[in-house]
Amino acid sequence: MKQLVIPPGILLSGESLVLQGDEYHYLVRVRRCRVGDKISILSGDRSGTAVVENLTPDKITLKVSGLLESEEDSRPLYLFPALLKGSKMDDVLRQGVEAGAAGIFPFGGEFSVGQISREDVKKKELRWQSLVQEAVQQSGAPRVPGTGFLSSVKDLLAFWGERGLLLFFHQIPLAKDSLHGYLSSGYGPVGLIIGPEGGLSPKEIQVLAEAGAKPVYLGNRVLRAETASVFALASVRILLEEQSFWKIP
Numbered sequence: 001m002k003q004l005v006i007p008p009g010i011l012l013s014g015e016s017l018v019l020q021g022d023e024y025h026y027l028v029r030v031r032r033c034r035v036g037d038k039i040s041i042l043s044g045d046r047s048g049t050a051v052v053e054n055l056t057p058d059k060i061t062l063k064v065s066g067l068l069e070s071e072e073d074s075r076p077l078y079l080f081p082a083l084l085k086g087s088k089m090d091d092v093l094r095q096g097v098e099a100g101a102a103g104i105f106p107f108g109g110e111f112s113v114g115q116i117s118r119e120d121v122k123k124k125e126l127r128w129q130s131l132v133q134e135a136v137q138q139s140g141a142p143r144v145p146g147t148g149f150l151s152s153v154k155d156l157l158a159f160w161g162e163r164g165l166l167l168f169f170h171q172i173p174l175a176k177d178s179l180h181g182y183l184s185s186g187y188g189p190v191g192l193i194i195g196p197e198g199g200l201s202p203k204e205i206q207v208l209a210e211a212g213a214k215p216v217y218l219g220n221r222v223l224r225a226e227t228a229s230v231f232a233l234a235s236v237r238i239l240l241e242e243q244s245f246w247k248i249p
Helices: 021-030 087-098 118-137 155-160 179-184 202-210 224-243
Strands: 004-006 016-019 038-043 046-055 060-069 077-081 102-103 163-170 191-193 214-219
Touching: 004 118, 016 021, 021 060, 021 118, 038 060, 038 118, 060 191, 077 087, 087 118, 087 224, 102 179, 155 191, 155 202, 163 179, 179 214, 179 224, 191 224
Parallel strands: 004 038, 077 102, 077 191, 163 191, 163 214
Antiparallel strands: 016 060, 038 046, 046 060
């Protein structure tokens, strides 16, 4: 664990925090923290450090210090992967956090094999939130990405609204425009849509195009859906990080 994630709104610098249960077990039994050890913490949009102040057989007390607001990403990336079955969806969530997604919102694609009933949505979302938090703790991500389920492409578009550039990645070249060109023409958040194993349906592509979403060609390699999500995030992330070196005519 590179950092400990604490729910926002309950911590102030100089306060003490008492932990039990799983967090105690991990810090004391796995990481073998002792009195005086320092731990990185993340609480909402603030990060800082805590010192182990006291240990008992079932509790660990941390003294919080130096909580500062994390630097905000000027071009946050939001991943919209089509719903996948079983552990594949878990992998997308974990790797999406590691690759720098500010939010990960699975959606029900027309070709998605796994579907979620209305009764199971809340249960799934709670599991996803837990996976995301674990990934943040392991990776040291500066913020906890939001997550939740969107039932269709139309719901995805309604959720996104006018936030910024929206891209959908496809296995067939649908336009001559480049990813570099799309990213150089705007500012603010970027949404990345990835279809399931069978790709996005013709109807979904039409709906996205009519809403102004831009197609990006994934290349001639056959990618698994979970791989495509990380591939897309990494491609956009690297281009944006090198933006200061771009030469625009």
